[in-house]
Amino acid sequence: MRFTNKTDIFFDLDHTLWDFERNSALTFEMIFRKHAIAVDLQAFLQHYVPVNMKYWALYREDKIDQVTLRYKRLKEVFDLVPHEIKDSDIHLISEEYIKYLPTFNHLFDGAIDVLDYLKPKYNLHIITNGFQDVQNGKLKNAKIEHYFATITNSEMAGVKKPNPKIFEFALQLAKADKATSVMVGDSLEADMEGAKNIGLDALFFNETKTVEPHDFPQIYHLSEIKNIL
Template sequence: MIKAVLFDLDGTLLDRDASVLKFAADQADRLGIADKEKYIHRFIELDARGYVWKDKVYQQMLREFDIPQMTWENLLEDYLESFHKHCVPFPNLIELLEGLKAAGYKLGLITNGFERMQMSSIQALGVECYFDCIIISEREGIKKPDSMIFQKALKVLGTAPSESIYIGDHPDNDMKAAKAMGMKTIWKRDTQWESVEADYVVDELEEVLGIIVSDK
């Protein structure tokens, strides 16, 4: 019987692609970039869906764009200070979390990334209050797919892997790692991958509650 539901953040609760697009467009406007579309395209390309940290991204952006009186450090700080203002949740996020809490499930969140960035995104989405456990890789000194980060979350929640289900978008960091722990898995489909091994597959968050409630 499922007692705890754990989530990934980026690509699962946070529509990171849409958020990055909004942020890059806003930053280009504020910097007065002449070719706004090129700036947006290159930022998204260099960002590599968050797998390249922004110090390297902005060092390259300065080589390609004329941004007077700005250093890569200035641009990085602007990213850190401003990204959360552009966070886009996937549809039905709050409804899902409220439904799970009302049904009595414990909720956890496990995310790779820097604590400052991830917490500001979580708070911007307005979901911090729903979680009994928030695990961020920088704070823990371990990151997915390391089994220890899942063990940490389950210990805090007080549930066994067999009593827990994990929802994420990454085939290895989320699905494979959680399954190896003995947890059930729900893959939130991402078009970057054609197929992923998981117990369930969803396209929208609104599908999740029904799956969990029916999984006895």
């Protein structure tokens, strides 16, 4: 299929353009080495990936705050590994993780090529649930901030995807019409359903090749966007 008569494209950032898992792994590797934390990195990451997703889901639903998210995801993983560690060290790792994560800048394969292809044809934007300072650092260090006319995050909007208000906020900020806009993201709940619920077309970046049932057009590699837009 192809989207026609579109003027504005809204991208999610983490897991869509910015390779979160790769950059996250490099951040933990650096922090563990810096503080001589004797944990097997791969074993840690095997637990961290699903645990982090679980706590982000709770954060999206406003069941926990930022501080709880940052502490509990690490506490739970260290308990699962298992590895005895003081609470003060967990808080230190949490702070350093947020500090150093944006300094790694790996993007998904094809991201720059696709942005170069889209930029002359469309107005490009970001809608992210991530923390404002962290997300701005990612965009800057990955040298992609100049592609985007507007950047909407959940702190600015006061709500998180899939809440319709963040999409409405982003559309208003971009001076865009939802009828001529498309949301591109990796989360069926936050990005796809959130966009659908306000009548915004959505394109699912299924990089992990999930088999969850859905009725959204999808791509498995960012380069496939060229066949759709």
